[in-house]
Amino acid sequence: LVFGPYSPWPVAFRVMGPSLEKDRAIATQVQATMLANPHTRQVNQDWGERAPTAHFVLDQARLQLIGLSSHEAAEQIQFLLTGAPVTQVREDIRTAEVIARSAGTDRLDPSKLNDMTLMNHWGKAVPLSQIGHIEIRTEEPILKRRDRVPTITVESDIDESLQPPQVSAEIEKAIQPIIASLHESYKIETGGNIEESEKANKALSVVFPAMIVLMLTVIIFQVRSFSAMFMVVLTAPLGLAGVVPTLLLFHQPFGFNAILGLIALAGILMRNTLILIGQIKTNQEEGLDSYHAVVEATIQRSRPVVLTALAAVLAFIPLTFSVFWGSMAFTLIGGTAVGTVLTLLFLPAIYSIWFGVKPTAVPSDETQAVLVSP
Known part of the structure; x- marks a missing residue:
């Protein structure tokens, strides 16, 4: 188990399709829909915003004149910018590696990239501007892929007073027109x-299944009766009467x-039932x-x-302050408190009904004394 929230972004929708441009356009529509929801916070795309990049376009004819191949020129450019x-x-x-590369003032200034020099096979320095040029592209x-398909995730945080399923359901309903208009090769998934x-x-x-079989086996070995086992299992859901209002009251997710x-609560309540039946x-x-x-x-x-x-x-109670274990703690607190009380009331009643137990009169001490006197 990871000690933290399930996901860094509670609400997320994945846009998947073969075309990067189309994926970005669809993701922008989804992002606009999420921004329109008053319960979302910090809506973003995991690809980030487009950034300018420098591309070296080499002239093959000039490279041949100076005796360099495209691969050799690319290796020298990589050495100057990234290092080796x-x-x-x-x-x-x-042990630390020593990396050799051009000075920071030369490789970090875009205006000086054309002034970088490459070496040909004869040891002659050739400026990069003589064998090609630089193109700036956005x-x-x-780029992220899921199942080898380009995928953009539009994600956001939510208002603390709400739960992710509620906000996700609102957004999913709002983006239905977008989903309906998609080509069959594109889709939007909920994350x-x-x-x-x-x-x-x-x-x-x-x-x-294995857990249930093992649980029933242990119970039947203890009570040695299918009727009693059935009653024990019937008390397991009683904790829901305390779990549901507790989670709603403290705004906890049922995850x-x-x-x-x-x-765990079902085990606690069934244990109490076994104690009562044994007594x-x-x-x-x-x-x-x-x-x-x-x-x-019962008494x-x-x-x-x-x-x-x-x-x-x-x-x-201390676990209720945990981000990860909080919902489990509230479940056990509410379910144990209410379920225990209901078990003490429910089991005697269901036991009496199941086995046909009827009230019987017990002779008083005075009556017993008269009965035994000569």
Whole structure:
């Protein structure tokens, strides 16, 4: 797991197509739509703005006259501008390469590029202006490809009071006319937090079947009854009654981390259910009838279960300040608090309904004394 947000830009849309010019035009339309949304911040394109670049156009006829090939001339120009390692300097255990290139005043000043000199095979210096010229063109500073297709990502931050899925849905609806007008070789994909969350959820869903089978196996070995196992599983979703309002109240996303918290929460609630069912069986083995076994088990186990839940809730509070683990902490806090209370109410009721437990009268102490007296 990466300790940080899913993506540096919560909202992102990828424009993909074979033509760079067309991709840039479509991305500009998408960017304008995102700028029109009041909830976006710092809308940009990952290719950046076009930048001027210098291109050396060599005259092949003149190169032949001075005895140089295009490859040799390009190597010398690269040596002058970029440099090449000529030796190494060693200091203690570190080794550094020495790069040779032209002086900074010559290679960094565009007006002096034509004055650079190349050497031919006879050792004669030839100014670059005699074998070609420089053209200034505007080009993309960065070219990115996805599946070998040129791809521009239009991305933005969002208002802190909103969640990425909400803003992405608004923008996706607004760019539908753009998508409808695209040629079949061009497309717009949704990226950002939504895509990263889907990837994580898909990876988690692979182990879900094995996890469920293992969980049911452990439960059936403990309760040794399919009816009791079914009741244990029924208490797992009770935590949602606390998770949903907690996430809404604190504006937390229901993403990958919240799902992890929900899985852990289901285990916590089912553990409490197993404790209660175990206590009911213990009371029945000690001679109590089913009704009073259920009542006494709920009373006996309510205090330790509530105190354990309270300790867990307090322990999760520091995690609520984490950018990465915050949603999971809020999920566990709300779900544990509400789910524990509901379990203490729900399980005795469903147990009594499932097994047909009816209230029975217990003789008072005075009645018992009369019954046993001669």
